[in-house]
Amino acid sequence: MLCQLNISNRFKSKNFDNRKKRVSFIIFHYTETKDLEEAVKLLTDKKRKVSSHYVIDYDGSIYNLVDIEKRAWHAGESCWKNLTDINSRSIGIEIVNPGEKKKVKYKIKQIDSVIKLTKLLKKKFKISNSRILGHSDIAPFRKVDPGIYFPWKRLNEKDIGLWVEDKLDKSKLTEKDYILFLNNLKKFGYPYITDYLRSKNKAIIENFHRHHLPQMVGKELTKSSLFKSIDLLKIKNS
Ligand SMILES: [Zn+2]
Numbered sequence: 001m002l003c004q005l006n007i008s009n010r011f012k013s014k015n016f017d018n019r020k021k022r023v024s025f026i027i028f029h030y031t032e033t034k035d036l037e038e039a040v041k042l043l044t045d046k047k048r049k050v051s052s053h054y055v056i057d058y059d060g061s062i063y064n065l066v067d068i069e070k071r072a073w074h075a076g077e078s079c080w081k082n083l084t085d086i087n088s089r090s091i092g093i094e095i096v097n098p099g100e101k102k103k104v105k106y107k108i109k110q111i112d113s114v115i116k117l118t119k120l121l122k123k124k125f126k127i128s129n130s131r132i133l134g135h136s137d138i139a140p141f142r143k144v145d146p147g148i149y150f151p152w153k154r155l156n157e158k159d160i161g162l163w164v165e166d167k168l169d170k171s172k173l174t175e176k177d178y179i180l181f182l183n184n185l186k187k188f189g190y191p192y193i194t195d196y197l198r199s200k201n202k203a204i205i206e207n208f209h210r211h212h213l214p215q216m217v218g219k220e221l222t223k224s225s226l227f228k229s230i231d232l233l234k235i236k237n238s
Pocket residue numbers: 028029030074135143145
């Protein structure tokens with residue numbers, strides 16, 4: 001299984017149980033640790049009850065912590081479309097990185113390994129590009145990983161995940177545009193979008209930007225975001 005890749009079994013985590021669903025997602029995370037050692041300590045700590053299937057070190061080394069047939073505990077409370085229990089439905093890949101706030105870019109070797117590993121998993125479980133996501137997509141109120149430095153565009157060049165080119169337009173959204181934009185995000189899969197309390201949508205929109213328009217994180221919504229949502233829906237449905 002995945003024998004084409006050099007994967008280490010040096011560390012194992014007991015933080016898993018049985019899957020209740022078929023695997024159909026791949027979820028990327030960053031470890032928010034300074035190094036591999038600290039990451040492995042967290043992901044194997046019985047008291048913390050977190051884990052992931054894989055962790056990828058700065059030098060590109062891949063470690064398997066949990067059997068891919070089992071349900072690792074990486075996603076927590078999360079949702080995509082109307083699907084919950086993403087842990088049961090996914091493979092979790094952690095990448096060693098201290099976190100977005102520390103402004104440390106991912107290493108080229110790490111991303112090369114992410115690409116190789118994801119390609120194999122995608123093939124093995126027949127996972128569609130629209131279900132290769134970040135933790136921030138499926139848990140937008142709690143998480144921001146894998147953050148603005150995660151190279152989604154580069155991954156898409158290798159046929160991993162969905163990506164469309166930017167159409168930049170600084171004009172603000174009208175009320176009608178805003179409703180259309182929210183509906184597009186909902187159709188695309190973003191969970192928890194509400195018409196009743198609009199301030200709640202902010203974190204979701206911010207995480208949509210994190211993945212698809214990282215230069216817009218922290219900024220006011222413009223038509224660039226609306227155009228992105230329209231083009232993403234087109235390729236998702238094509
Ligand atoms: Zn995460």
